[in-house]
Amino acid sequence: MIQEAIQYPALIKYLKGFSNYTWVHYGDGRKVLLAKSLVFxxxxxxxxxxxxxxxxxxxxxxxxxxxxPGHKMAGSVSLRDGETLPVSRRRWSLIIDPLLVTMLPSSLPAHGEPVSSPFVALAGLEKKHPSVASRRMWMVMADELKSGLVQQLMGEKWSQWGLKLFDTGNGLQKVIAGIGEADMPAVIVLDGSQPGSLLTLQTLKNNSRFRFIPTILLSSAGNYDQAQQGYASGANSVIVYPTDLPRFIQVLEKMFRYWLSVASAPQAGNVRSC
Structure with a gap:
């Protein structure tokens, strides 16, 4: 249990300590008591x-x-599930700056507009390093908890990549249709649990501008028909992901390691239509 908490911190919502024990509160609702202090x-x-x-x-x-709100009074932070935790007045000045930098949006947009990852500030790098600016991954993922895990994993291990999240495939199609070649994503990931994911995949692969972009379809375990349909629709890879979050993180990390670090993705602006 202690090893899981240390190895997969993205799964943890917060920890509460008392004496030499700590309650670990996970994002999926689990609550585990561990024989280690909060300082540990x-x-x-x-x-x-x-x-x-x-x-x-x-x-x-x-x-x-x-x-x-006043002298000698505590502040607070509100979590995405509505829970509120106090912030001691002595610690407020120490946490406010890192909090502003790393705090995620409270929810995904309602109409498919993209959310840029707060981990990757590409604006200052694009002019100096065009190759960095071209390394973008777009992902359709409407599940709020999983999208947060994706952003945290990307920020920790692939911060050189830009990340845009969409809550629907239609939102992704709308945005990609209106951008220039230099702004194209290098990799696209589609969540197969979202309605219309196969249609989005087919639309991308039938378009001469987008079909060369590596596109990965995430499929739930046991959904063999969707896996076959994904490959038939032109998916470059179909990844089966488990339902439990620790294994979900493991699968994502392996997938990202291959597609973002090992595979050679097309550079934005260098793809030519046939």
């Missing part, structure tokens, strides 16, 4: 915010915050 986890989980002497929070689960 604070040293192991870099990037987590110590908002109180008894609480350590994963900033990527924070949706909003409230500054201390």
């Amino acid at each position: 986890f604070e040293k192991k989980l870099s990037g987590f915010l110590r908002v109180h002497k008894t609480a350590l929070v994963n900033p990527h689960y924070i949706a909003d915050f409230q500054a201390p």
Whole structure:
């Protein structure tokens, strides 16, 4: 249990300590008591915010915050599931800057507009390093918890990549149809659990501008028909992902390692239509 908490910090929402024990609260609702102090986890989980002497929070689960309303009064952070945790007034000045940098949006957009990952600020790099600017991954993922895990994983291990998240395939199609060659994504990932994912895949692969972009379809375990249909529709890879979050993270990491670090993706602006 302790090893899981350290190895997959993206799964943790926050930790509450008392004496030499710590309650680990996971994003999927699990709550586990571990025989380690909160100080132990604070040293192991870099990037987590110590908002109180008894609480350590994963900033990527924070949706909003409230500054201390007055002298000698505590502030608070609101998590994406509505839970609120106090922030001691002495710690407020220490956490506000990293909180503003790493806090995720509280929800995905309603109409398919993209969400740029807060981990990757490409604006200042694009002029100096065009090759960096061209390394973009677009992903359709409407599940809020999983999209947060994707963003955190990308920020920790592939921060040189730009990431855009869409809640629908239609939203992705709308945006990609209106951009120039230099702004094309190098990799596209589609969540097969979303309605219309196969239609989005077919639309991309039937278009001479987009068909060379490596496109991966995520399919739930046991959905063999969708896997076959995915390959028939032109998917470059169909990845079966498990339902439990620790294994989901493992599968994502392996997939990203191959497509973002090993495979040679086309550079934006260098793809030519046939």
